[in-house]
Amino acid sequence: MRKYLWQKSMIMGSQINEFNEYRSKMNEVILSKDNLVIKRLWNLDANTYAEGALSTQTKEMLGLVASMVLRCDDCIKYHLGKCHEQGVTTEQVYEIFAVANIVGGTIVIPHTRRAAEYWEAILAAGQS
Amino acid sequence: MRKYLWQKSMIMGSQINEFNEYRSKMNEVILSKDNLVIKRLWNLDANTYAEGALSTQTKEMLGLVASMVLRCDDCIKYHLGKCHEQGVTTEQVYEIFAVANIVGGTIVIPHTRRAAEYWEAILAAGQS
Amino acid sequence: MRKYLWQKSMIMGSQINEFNEYRSKMNEVILSKDNLVIKRLWNLDANTYAEGALSTQTKEMLGLVASMVLRCDDCIKYHLGKCHEQGVTTEQVYEIFAVANIVGGTIVIPHTRRAAEYWEAILAAGQS
Amino acid sequence: MRKYLWQKSMIMGSQINEFNEYRSKMNEVILSKDNLVIKRLWNLDANTYAEGALSTQTKEMLGLVASMVLRCDDCIKYHLGKCHEQGVTTEQVYEIFAVANIVGGTIVIPHTRRAAEYWEAILAAGQS
Amino acid sequence: MRKYLWQKSMIMGSQINEFNEYRSKMNEVILSKDNLVIKRLWNLDANTYAEGALSTQTKEMLGLVASMVLRCDDCIKYHLGKCHEQGVTTEQVYEIFAVANIVGGTIVIPHTRRAAEYWEAILAAGQS
Amino acid sequence: MRKYLWQKSMIMGSQINEFNEYRSKMNEVILSKDNLVIKRLWNLDANTYAEGALSTQTKEMLGLVASMVLRCDDCIKYHLGKCHEQGVTTEQVYEIFAVANIVGGTIVIPHTRRAAEYWEAILAAGQS
Numbered sequence: 001m002r003k004y005l006w007q008k009s010m011i012m013g014s015q016i017n018e019f020n021e022y023r024s025k026m027n028e029v030i031l032s033k034d035n036l037v038i039k040r041l042w043n044l045d046a047n048t049y050a051e052g053a054l055s056t057q058t059k060e061m062l063g064l065v066a067s068m069v070l071r072c073d074d075c076i077k078y079h080l081g082k083c084h085e086q087g088v089t090t091e092q093v094y095e096i097f098a099v100a101n102i103v104g105g106t107i108v109i110p111h112t113r114r115a116a117e118y119w120e121a122i123l124a125a126g127q128s
Numbered sequence: 129m130r131k132y133l134w135q136k137s138m139i140m141g142s143q144i145n146e147f148n149e150y151r152s153k154m155n156e157v158i159l160s161k162d163n164l165v166i167k168r169l170w171n172l173d174a175n176t177y178a179e180g181a182l183s184t185q186t187k188e189m190l191g192l193v194a195s196m197v198l199r200c201d202d203c204i205k206y207h208l209g210k211c212h213e214q215g216v217t218t219e220q221v222y223e224i225f226a227v228a229n230i231v232g233g234t235i236v237i238p239h240t241r242r243a244a245e246y247w248e249a250i251l252a253a254g255q256s
Numbered sequence: 257m258r259k260y261l262w263q264k265s266m267i268m269g270s271q272i273n274e275f276n277e278y279r280s281k282m283n284e285v286i287l288s289k290d291n292l293v294i295k296r297l298w299n300l301d302a303n304t305y306a307e308g309a310l311s312t313q314t315k316e317m318l319g320l321v322a323s324m325v326l327r328c329d330d331c332i333k334y335h336l337g338k339c340h341e342q343g344v345t346t347e348q349v350y351e352i353f354a355v356a357n358i359v360g361g362t363i364v365i366p367h368t369r370r371a372a373e374y375w376e377a378i379l380a381a382g383q384s
Numbered sequence: 385m386r387k388y389l390w391q392k393s394m395i396m397g398s399q400i401n402e403f404n405e406y407r408s409k410m411n412e413v414i415l416s417k418d419n420l421v422i423k424r425l426w427n428l429d430a431n432t433y434a435e436g437a438l439s440t441q442t443k444e445m446l447g448l449v450a451s452m453v454l455r456c457d458d459c460i461k462y463h464l465g466k467c468h469e470q471g472v473t474t475e476q477v478y479e480i481f482a483v484a485n486i487v488g489g490t491i492v493i494p495h496t497r498r499a500a501e502y503w504e505a506i507l508a509a510g511q512s
Numbered sequence: 513m514r515k516y517l518w519q520k521s522m523i524m525g526s527q528i529n530e531f532n533e534y535r536s537k538m539n540e541v542i543l544s545k546d547n548l549v550i551k552r553l554w555n556l557d558a559n560t561y562a563e564g565a566l567s568t569q570t571k572e573m574l575g576l577v578a579s580m581v582l583r584c585d586d587c588i589k590y591h592l593g594k595c596h597e598q599g600v601t602t603e604q605v606y607e608i609f610a611v612a613n614i615v616g617g618t619i620v621i622p623h624t625r626r627a628a629e630y631w632e633a634i635l636a637a638g639q640s
Numbered sequence: 641m642r643k644y645l646w647q648k649s650m651i652m653g654s655q656i657n658e659f660n661e662y663r664s665k666m667n668e669v670i671l672s673k674d675n676l677v678i679k680r681l682w683n684l685d686a687n688t689y690a691e692g693a694l695s696t697q698t699k700e701m702l703g704l705v706a707s708m709v710l711r712c713d714d715c716i717k718y719h720l721g722k723c724h725e726q727g728v729t730t731e732q733v734y735e736i737f738a739v740a741n742i743v744g745g746t747i748v749i750p751h752t753r754r755a756a757e758y759w760e761a762i763l764a765a766g767q768s
Contacts, residue, residue: 026756030752052219059227062190066194095181098419099191103194103363105357105358107450107459163353166350169428203363226553233743235709237554241539242538286625296680297618303677321446322449326454331618351443358429479675481678482677485681488616489613491707500670561739579743581706611706
């Protein structure tokens with residue numbers, strides 16, 4: 001059983017690694033082209049989620065729900081990772097999923113499935 | 129000056145009243161047709177924002193940012209009203225606007241203008 | 257009472273007339289510019305809803321639900337008019353609204369309100 | 385030749401199986417979290433397509449066209465399966481594709497390709 | 513006739529003025545709140561259309577077509593104004609409309625009507 | 641080193657080939673069904689990008705930015721290929737990416753990553 005869980009977390013961890021590696025690799029390619037507008041937008045993106053009148057935790061939850069209703073799987077994965085870092089619980093994540101499904105409709109369900117899978121991967125990686 | 133502010137708050141209050149009245153009137157028409165799916169979806173919508181693992185305040189902020197990136201002016205107005213009821217401050221509202229503008233792009237700006245106008249109307253009505 | 261109903265149907269009829277007149281006027285402006293791609297697309301649009309393996313009635317219902325989930329009020333009005341011509345009943349229209357609200361989420365509700373208002377206008381005009 | 389067709393239907397059948405298995409597995413994960421809003425929305429989703437003033441067949445066609453213009457591949461696959469169960473013919477399916485392409489534009493074409501592939505898989509699985 | 517044209521250009525000019533005035537007024541309200549992310553995004557927005565490897569003219573055409581397929585009437589008006597300043601001709605504007613209608617589908621038509629009306633207003637204002 | 645570059649261009653070339661082959665194969669399936677509306681729309685699509693008041697190069701750039709803000713990866717790949725054929729440079733492509741990211745928001749970033757990867761593949765294939 002223990003071995004099985006370890007293997008499962010390896011596979012799930014690989015989903016996270018794959019996502020992060022592709023992201024880093026392509027960010028490097030894009031930034032190497034020195035387009036100022038893109039560079040500044042990306043800096044600004046980082047600032048958006050800084051502590052302010054709202055906490056980073058709240059802002060990451062806002063980023064997650066926005067990504068879900070706009071149905072962007074990679075954006076969802078990114079904000080799920082950040083939400084986990086900010087201590088958002090599974091029950092809270094599912095309440096965010098619920099808001100996204102109600103506001104955005106059943107069209108959001110397939111993205112919720114992939115989000116749920118990635119959240120399990122994050123939890124498994126955190127436990128390993 | 130005093131009179132001017134009072135008139136301004138009357139006009140702004142009328143924007144809120146107009147929105148609420150049209151909403152109520154048409155909800156009545158729709159519900160009178162007894163479509164069960166619509167009725168249940170609307171009940172469910174109310175439940176979605178109830179206190180839970182996340183507070184109603186946080187959920188209304190999630191509803192607001194989702195409405196903004198999906199660019200639905202009426203949904204934005206509705207959640208701005210609810211956010212105000214939940215004690216969300218102007219500074220916090222603008223941080224939600226910022227997340228929506230970064231995630232959803234400059235295409236969200238015209239909706240941010242109308243949101244800002246409605247928020248001023250809510251504040252003015254609250255002070256009157 | 258009779259007079260009231262007549263007046264109501266006049267006002268509602270005017271919503272329909274206004275929509276149709278603006279539509280005709282601007283179509284004329286656009287077509288006067290002789291852009292071939294736009295002209296052909298518009299011809300093709302008319303063909304799309306012709307009787308075929310599916311009836312025009314079914315296709316107009318498809319056009320309506322597509323317009324609703326894409327949240328285009330003018331497209332919704334157009335297809336509501338066509339659905340009425342094709343004998344679609346109020347109960348059926350509301351089942352289409354239900355599918356659109358479930359698939360597209362609560363973000364579709366404000367458009368459903370305006371759709372419901374326009375449908376009442378069509379019914380009132382039909383009775384006058 | 386016969387063997388080839390059998391193999392082809394095996395491969396295509398596997399696309400259907402893969403889709404259904406992932407769907408079931410993740411639905412189980414999601415429902416295990418006991419989020420009431422999500423559970424009720426999913427129940428409601430099932431009710432939406434029940435026989436009523438419109439037949440289940442018509443409603444599944446509505447669900448298909450809505451999924452296509454919203455460009456959700458998994459939703460398209462789901463409704464293609466349901467349309468097949470309801471006896472919708474290939475010619476009818478392509479008229480739904482046509483409405484979706486006209487209303488939603490050429491941006492729908494890549495989704496139409498994947499839809500066409502999945503429809504062939506359904507037909508092949510039905511013949512095996 | 514002369515008087516009629518003059519009046520027409522007055523009315524059309526007023527559509528342009530109304531748009532610009534509301535825009536300025538609300539921009540002022542928003543910027544007065546000192547949200548740094550929004551301020552920087554707006555600065556960045558201005559930089560995006562500066563001369564570079566592509567001319568400002570080309571970039572404004574890109575901004576116009578993007579606004580059309582995303583169906584944002586105010587964004588369309590803004591970029592139509594900029595395109596006019598950059599010397600884009602009516603024939604060219606309609607070729608941009610054509611690309612937007614083909615890529616985005618007939619759902620773009622109602623926005624094309626409003627765009628065509630605003631373009632006439634710009635032309636009329638330019639001639640007055 | 642030389643061998644490595646050759647292998648890299650083989651792999652990248654295969655991404656292009658895979659895309660084109662799937663596209664051709666499924667277009668064949670779709671066109672074999674003889675749906676007139678789809679056939680005519682596809683013909684019209686080809687006409688849209690023909691030389692006119694705007695050059696084919698400019699129109700392909702319009703098609704690219706429209707595909708990016710609508711977040712359709714396959715459409716992006718198609719127009720990247722066409723832009724390369726029309727002599728659009730890397731610097732120009734990144735200015736189109738910048739417009740798309742500003743107008744459409746950070747939700748466009750994951751699509752920009754895949755677009756950047758495909759553009760590298762096109763460049764590598766062109767050099768081999």
